[in-house]
Amino acid sequence: MGKGKRCGFTLIELLVVVSILALLLAILLPSLRGAKRVASQTACAAGLRGIGQGLRMYLNENNDLLPVVVTLPSIPNSFETDRPRLVDTLDPYLQKTDGSSSGAGSVWQCPSDTPGKSRRGAPNANKTYFETEGSSYVFNTFEIYRFMNDEGGFLGFKNLKQTTMYNLVRKERAIRFYGGQPAEEQVWLVQDYVPEFHSKDAKKQPRWNFLYIDGHVSDLER
Numbered sequence: 001m002g003k004g005k006r007c008g009f010t011l012i013e014l015l016v017v018v019s020i021l022a023l024l025l026a027i028l029l030p031s032l033r034g035a036k037r038v039a040s041q042t043a044c045a046a047g048l049r050g051i052g053q054g055l056r057m058y059l060n061e062n063n064d065l066l067p068v069v070v071t072l073p074s075i076p077n078s079f080e081t082d083r084p085r086l087v088d089t090l091d092p093y094l095q096k097t098d099g100s101s102s103g104a105g106s107v108w109q110c111p112s113d114t115p116g117k118s119r120r121g122a123p124n125a126n127k128t129y130f131e132t133e134g135s136s137y138v139f140n141t142f143e144i145y146r147f148m149n150d151e152g153g154f155l156g157f158k159n160l161k162q163t164t165m166y167n168l169v170r171k172e173r174a175i176r177f178y179g180g181q182p183a184e185e186q187v188w189l190v191q192d193y194v195p196e197f198h199s200k201d202a203k204k205q206p207r208w209n210f211l212y213i214d215g216h217v218s219d220l221e222r
Contacts, residue, residue, distance in 0.1 A: 039111075040110065040111045040112040040197070040198065041112075041197075041198040041207070041209060041219055043110070043111050044110040044111070044112065044136070044192065044197065044198070044209050045209050045217040045219065046107075047106075047107035047108065047109070047110065047136075047137075048107075048137060048190060048209055048210075048211040048217045049211070049215070049217050050094060050107040051090060051094070051107055051108070051137065051190055051211060052189075052190070052211050052215045052217070053093075053094075053215075054090040054091075054093035054094040055090055055093070055189065055190075056215070057093040058089065058090055058093050059165055061093075063164070064164040064165050064166055065162045065163070065164055066144065066162065066163055066164070066165060066168070066189075067084075067086070067089045067090075067139070068083055068141065068162060069083050069084055069085060069086045069089055069139050069141060070083040070084065070085055070086075071138060071139070071141055071142070072133060072138075073085045073132075073133045073134065074123070074124055074132040074133055075123075075124075085133070085134055085135070086135060086137070086138075086139045086190070087108055087133075087134040087135045088134075091108075094106075094107060108130065108134065108135040108136060108137065109130045109135075109136055110130070110136035110137070110192060110197050112197040112198060113128045113129050113130050113136040113193075113197055114128060115127060115128055117196050117197065118193075118194045118196035118197070118202075119196075129193045129194070133193070136192060136193060136197070137190050137191060137192060137193065137211075138190065138191060138192075138193050139189065139190055140188055140189050140190065140191065143188075144163070144168060144187075144189070165213060168187060168213070169181060169182045169183070169184060169186075169187060169213070174187070183214075184212065184213040184214040185212050185213070185214045185216060186212070187212060187213050188210040188211060188212050188213075189211050189212065189213060190210075190211040191208050191209060191210045191211070192208050192209050195207050195208050197209075198219070207219060
């Protein structure tokens with residue numbers, strides 16, 4: 001009788017195939033993780049641009065006056081207890097533009113704002129910023145209003161005087177800080193709460209998304 005045809009692989013052949021697959025996986029995984037981070041950062045940037053549109057509508061209806069909002073709603077300091085959240089201030093205007101709201105999946109939620117992504121202490125340990133603050137993004141209250149008030153430090157932060165977007169880049173304190181009148185693309189208004197959203201190693205290479213006065217969003221590495 002003739003020899004039958006051999007079916008299947010030998011053990012050595014299977015080991016070679018598995019080794020090749022493992023090698024390919026090891027090569028591809030870092031690229032896939034990097035692509036995921038870039039996709040998340042892009043989605044966050046799109047959310048910030050949407051927030052910028054809502055902010056522009058808010059300014060149009062409020063004589064160009066910038067809002068005064070609480071920085072960390074879940075743990076407000078003694079100066080901010082009577083201030084609204086940014087999400088509550090701008091949400092009505094976002095709904096006018098594209099139907100977005102403060103619910104899950106809205107422009108207020110960065111896909112990378114996930115439990116355990118950033119180091120948070122009690123009472124917010126292992127919670128997302130979106131869960132506790134209603135937004136993955138923070139308004140630049142302190143930096144903006146320190147340019148616009150004669151009092152500096154936390155005393156100035158307590159006694160804030162509302163300012164217009166127009167005057168923000170023309171105030172003497174801002175001019176001194178920037179070494180000349182800043183352009184609208186230099187002063188940011190809203191940013192990610194923490195760099196951990198988009199950084200593999202936030203300590204060595206922090207990465208943030210910033211929404212600037214002129215409406216553009218930039219990922220800033222510093």
